[in-house]
Amino acid sequence: MSVSIDVSRVGTEDYRFSPSPLAELASAIHLLVEPAHHPAQQGWVAAVAASTEPHLLERLIDADFLWRTSRADMFLPAHPGTELADELDAVDALDDELWVSAALLTSSCGTLPLHRELGSPLVDARAREVARERALARGPRQLAFVDFVLSDPPRARAMMRQLLEDCDSAFFGELWRRLRPALAADARVKHDLLATAGLPRMLEVLSPAVTTDKAATRIVVDKLQDASTTAGEAGITFLPSVLGHPHLLVVHAPKWSPVIQYPVTAGDTSASTTAIDVIEQRLHALDNPIRLRLARSLIRGPHTTADLAEAWHLSAPEVSRHLAILREAGFITSSRRGRYVVYTFDAIVAARLGQDMIEALLR
Incomplete structure (x- = not known):
């Protein structure tokens, strides 16, 4: 099973490689709400949990489906900003229907099926039903969060931005300053490798789970679902992540430009995942x-x-x-x-x- 991305119309200059503070913050939150996936990060998780206000961690759990088994597409930007505030501003620029879809139907970067036929839960009754069913399966707190988003999107969006800014102040800001140089260096390596050795070789170094077809017109990512999308003239973005290891995330939902968040090891420039x-x-x-x-x-x-x-x-x-x-x-x-x-x-x-x-x- 795989996610396939048509890159036949993508020029070399339209392959973007850049660290993203928002994507790495979402990975950090994933660590906190799903620590069992990351045994090597147990020390960091324990330290943050011990030093962070309990109420902040509880607020993360209310919306845990945004970052536990799936990742909201809006948290993996196709055009990464220099600062977290820049990327949050870009999220704020999304219209309510797209924002709510990204928040409540977080399946592009996860194992849940992507319902391409559904509209936004704000206007599509079936989409609203799916969002509430998924939340109910996680618990009453998650269902209450979904109902809050559906009933008052502006307040929910303001609350979400405040939550992410609070996480940045509490534990992520200093961590990002330490991680950013390594991530920027890895992005440069992948960019230069694409220019000098070509797409298949760059992907071979990026991860054994990412390959191309024989004509190198389609990127194929080993995932637990079959899906496809087209990069088109908008290009494709690669986001290096230290905190996301070993996850390999792919944005492939309609209305979103393709994005691949790939794992790297701090101080190293290659992923360690095995095909x-x-x-x-x-x-x-x-x-x-x-x-x-x-x-x-x-x-x-x-x-x-x-x-x-x-x-x-x-x-x-x-x-x-x-x-x-x-x-x-x-x-x-x-x-x-x-x-x-x-x-x-x-x-x-x-x-x-x-x-x-x-x-x-x-x-």
């Missing part, structure tokens, strides 16, 4: 009792095919077939010692499998 097809290949490689026996022997030290055949009472051709599958999955390497070929198991690859799988599932 899900590689994870599937590795799980398949271990889903066999004979290959598990061979792995048990090899993780203890190098062995030849003959050694393994004798130890497990197998034929040499049978051992060779299973070793080939383990090697293609990246679990073993081979080297020649005189006239013998010895095989070694890579324990680091095996140790990473669980974390890689979690990151791929959360992407």
